[in-house]
Amino acid sequence: MIRKNGPQRWKNIHVTIDQPLEDLIDIDNSNLQGIKLDTFGILNQTSKDINDLIQGAKSSKKQLKAIGSGWALSKIHVTDHYLLNTKLLNKCFEIDDQFFHQDFAEDKRKYIVIAQCGISIAELNIYLELPKVANQVPRSLKTAGIGAGQTIVGAVSGNTHGAAINFGAIPDFVVGIQLCNGTDQPIWIERSTYPVLNQNFVDGIQSKLIRNDDDFNAALISFGTFGVITAFAIETEPIYQITYPTIFQINHTKLSSIFQDSNYYSGLHHLEFIFDPHTQDGYHMIEGTKVKYEDGHPIPTPVWIITSRKGYAPGDWTTKFLLNLPFVSAAYKSKVQYKEYLKRSVLSNVRGTSGQLFTATITYLEGYNETAFAVSIQDAIKTIEIIKQETKNAKLPLVIQARAVGPGNAIFGFTNHLPRSVVFEFGIVYDKNYPIFEEKLISRLVASNIKYTLHWSKNALINPKRMKEMYGESNIQKWKSSRYKLFEHDMDLIRVFDNAPLILAGLESPPIVV
């Protein structure tokens, strides 16, 4: 059912966005008749409600965006017209054998689930790892970011990445997409090279089937611009644990040799390192190896929690205030931050499932931004040198976290660098220095001929020139062609899903017809 909450101000979870809205619309799985619906019934009710909302937005010439958990730091998923809260659409479904494509391997079928758009990563972990039905096998997500509060569609659409060096990012376990875009029927999209579900399933969800690699890879990371994604088919795997030895420190030379040696990381599941850019040398390595699930290991204590056992935590403005303190050097502030990060935010000497290890949902620092970009692992050392120089020049207190990710297939996947991507992330006070520093870093990367890509959910400075630098003209045209094709070239519908960041990036315009 739909509930319209009317005009109001809206803030994202990290309060980097604070803006007025014309309407905030809640949608849930209930119905007035109080009837318990089956899988198809729920999916069909949702897609019909959403298609009606899109049609309404089209006729009143308004923009509409699904906000997920409001986790993104950039305005990529936001409009000041209608925001759709999908978090109440949090069901997960199993699929009967009769609905699988004949070519889809039988032994893999029990690892496919349908996740509704609003289910959070934390909820999904619980659904998969702790099945409530006796004959259901426990399963795990193939990868996860550190946060578990994002909705599955939000995490995929903004390319949440994690650190699965030999797999990929979160979008890379999606194998089917249900998209509502206001055309006559919802669309079910799969790769032509990887068919999973059959026509009976597509008929059951009253959708039209598109099997096309380009369309799938375009829609996968489309940050709400292709319509509202109402459900995904995701591929999971038998439940596993990740074991992390005690973190250890290495020097610049050793780090450099690791990046050049694929044998070093070929057996790892998770590769991450952190450093204080104000120090000359020294990197803490966080390495996780995938191991068979075993009962009896101690339950990991959640990390990334800033609240003490007694409930004390920095107030909403404290971190900003402390990091802006005059007369205290940026190097000293970084040192203190780094020490705290090591204490509170590092997986060390621990073993657990994905759902037990990646749990950052509990507290957040308001007004504290994060920025992230990826480069090839082969350019990582040069990038570290640039980051260190620019951080010192800007006198910024930062802790740099770097996570290695395997390449995927999404057209706008920012973690597709070969042979692996290294994503550099750093929390930074959200003030006027943030865009200046980000701009400076990007210009240094360009000047050094380092191919970079910006995180869709964390960076706002994406313009047409940058798009071309990051993805190349042919990929941009491919993405635009799929977008226009899926909207059946209905310009009024396309405009419903435009927003300011899309226009700034030059992605709203039609593809060039060759």
Add this chain to the structure above:
Amino acid sequence: MHTTTKLILAYNLEIKPSFAYQSSHQVVSKVLFSIYLVRQRVQINFQHFALLLLIIFSAQSCTTVHVYQTGGPGGREMGNAPSTEWKSDVSNTFLYGAIRDDVPIENCALGDGTRINIEEIKIEKNIWRIGLYIVTLGLWDSSKISWRCAKPCNP
């Protein structure tokens, strides 16, 4: 254009988009500086300035307390995972609690009326509310209460 006017414009243009995420001491210094510049150009009496200051400061929250659930099955942390966006109301308590002002929460329900839980509550007091409490010797205690609802059960 007069130099001072240019300065005012430049400063205010810069201040507006970033106002919400400035740290407190930056905001205070910028506001005071802007007021000083405005006073150079515009004839506004002291009361109007005081009112302007009050409006600006009342928008800033001074103290915030978050109340939320933590934990989850088998160490799978579920804290702070709401199903709705923030909704707020102001609660005024008078005469040391003799008259209270409850905050009934009506939106933590599905469209068919099925109730869902409350996930998180936030209690905020800005400088205006703290000042009011002090001036009235605690007779008038005002807080902004915000909440977000929990997710429906996923069987």
